[in-house]
Amino acid sequence: MKIATWNVNSLKVRLPHVLDWLAATQADVLCLQETKMEDKVFPYAELEAAGYHAAHNGQKTYNGVAILARGTLEDVRCDIPAFADEQKRVLAATVNGVRVVCAYMPNGQAVGSDKYEYKLRWLAALATMLRDDLQRWPQLALLGDYNIAPEDRDVHDPAAWKDQILCSEPERAAFRQFLDLGLADAFRLFEQPAKIYSWWDYRQMGFRLNRGLRIDHILLSKPLAAECRACVIDKAPRKLERPSDHAPVLATLMATLGAESA
DNA sequence: ATGGCTTGAGTGTCAAGA
Numbered sequence: 001m002k003i004a005t006w007n008v009n010s011l012k013v014r015l016p017h018v019l020d021w022l023a024a025t026q027a028d029v030l031c032l033q034e035t036k037m038e039d040k041v042f043p044y045a046e047l048e049a050a051g052y053h054a055a056h057n058g059q060k061t062y063n064g065v066a067i068l069a070r071g072t073l074e075d076v077r078c079d080i081p082a083f084a085d086e087q088k089r090v091l092a093a094t095v096n097g098v099r100v101v102c103a104y105m106p107n108g109q110a111v112g113s114d115k116y117e118y119k120l121r122w123l124a125a126l127a128t129m130l131r132d133d134l135q136r137w138p139q140l141a142l143l144g145d146y147n148i149a150p151e152d153r154d155v156h157d158p159a160a161w162k163d164q165i166l167c168s169e170p171e172r173a174a175f176r177q178f179l180d181l182g183l184a185d186a187f188r189l190f191e192q193p194a195k196i197y198s199w200w201d202y203r204q205m206g207f208r209l210n211r212g213l214r215i216d217h218i219l220l221s222k223p224l225a226a227e228c229r230a231c232v233i234d235k236a237p238r239k240l241e242r243p244s245d246h247a248p249v250l251a252t253l254m255a256t257l258g259a260e261s262a
Numbered sequence: 263a264t265g266g267c268t269t270g271a272g273t274g275t276c277a278a279g280a
Contacts, residue, residue, distance in 0.1 A: 009279085010269055034279085036270070061270055062278075107280055110264090147280070166280060199280070202267035213280075245268075245280080 001096065001255055003029040005143035005216055006237075006248035007104070007199075011035040011066070014244055015043055017237050019050055025234070025250060028070050029095055031102035031143040035064030042066065057091040065091045065102045065144070075099075083125035090126070092133070098224065098253075099137030101130070103144035108165050116165070119147070123174035130181055134221060142183060142219040145246065148175045150185065154214035156197065166215060183219035186231035186251040198233050199246045207238055218251045227254040 004027045008014040011032060022030060035042070035058050042056040047068055057078040058064035065088065067073060073093040080090050089104045103126065108119035134140055148171045152158035161167040179185070187196075197212025206212065220228055230252040238247045 013269075034269095107278080109278080109280085164280095201280070204266055206267090215280080242268090 001029075001098075001253045002027045002250060003031075003098075003100065003141055003143065003218065003253065004248050004250040005031040005033070005102070005145070005218060007033040007145040007216060007244060007246035009034050009036075009244040009246065011037060011043070011064075012041075013242060015046065017240060017244070019046065021234075021237055021248060022050060022052065022068070027250060029098075029100055030068040030248075031091075031100065032066040032068070033064075033102070033104035033145045034062075035066055036061055037064055055091060055093055057088045059088045063088045063104055065089060065104050067091055067093050067095075067100055067102050069093070069095045069100075071095045080122075080125050080129050083122070083129075085122070089122075090129075094137065097139055099133060099140040101133070101140065101142045101144075103142065103146070105145060105147045107147050108171070110165055111163065111168050120170055120174065123171075123177075127174070127177050127181065130178070130183075134181060138221060139223050140183075140221040141224055141251075142178065142217075143249075144217070145215060146175065146217050147215055148172065149213045149215050150175045150217075153194070154197070156195065156211045156213065161213075166213060178219055182222050184222070184225040186218040186220050186225070186228050187214070187233070187249070189225060189228055190231060196233055197247075198249055200238065202245050207243075216246055216249050218249055220251070224253060228252070229254065 106119040198216035200207040
């Protein structure tokens with residue numbers, strides 16, 4: 001079973017890339033962030049034709065999350081229960097017995113700003129949600145754009161980014177809070193080359209110079225981490241014409257998962 | 263230098279991203 005996450009920065013623009021990537025990788029589950037569209041214009045038909053069911057929690061212009069899956073999506077739930085939020089950033093569903101949580105975590109704009117305070121409150125609310133969800137669904141994966149570089153090795157220039165947005169200690173502490181729930185960073189379960197990132201700025205030749213950050217992650221609960229065989233960041237779509245500024249992250253799990261799985 | 267791209271909104275040029 002292959003599960004993946006990709007911030008597409010507008011699904012309207014990036015749908016051809018998504019369809020090509022699904023065909024190439026044969027991913028079983030793909031979480032999308034920043035679809036930037038309302039539910040009524042979500043391309044369900046095109047995805048069905050490609051062999052994927054989908055659920056979407058979207059809004060006009062900003063945010064928007066989706067889960068695509070070859071299997072049936074069960075117990076679909078939008079947003080963070082008990083956290084009032086206009087922004088469409090969370091969607092969860094159960095696929096083949098695995099609870100898939102797709103999240104587009106707030107950017108925060110600048111340390112100390114109102115948006116930064118919102119980010120930290122939002123992250124705390126998500127952790128509270130996950131604590132409950134892990135009780136009900138021990139096989140849980142949290143995939144998405146975290147907008148957090150967990151460690152200095154996830155940053156192309158740690159000195160320049162020190163205490164800046166995406167790298168500040170309170171944000172990294174929030175990330176570690178997810179780990180403290182028993183989740184593991186799938187990427188770090190394996191030996192990885194240095195200087196691997198998932199996002200590069202569109203400006204100043206950020207991608208060509210590999211000035212990036214690793215801010216897109218797949219976290220796995222213990223039963224799933226034990227079944228994880230690989231985790232890679234696929235830079236290929238970032239090299240295409242009109243790319244997203246993010247690359248997809250893909251984790252491979254053992255196929256025999258969940259009571260319902262075939 | 264609060265810049266430098268890209269997107270969506272909407273038809274001016276700005277907000278937001280990270």
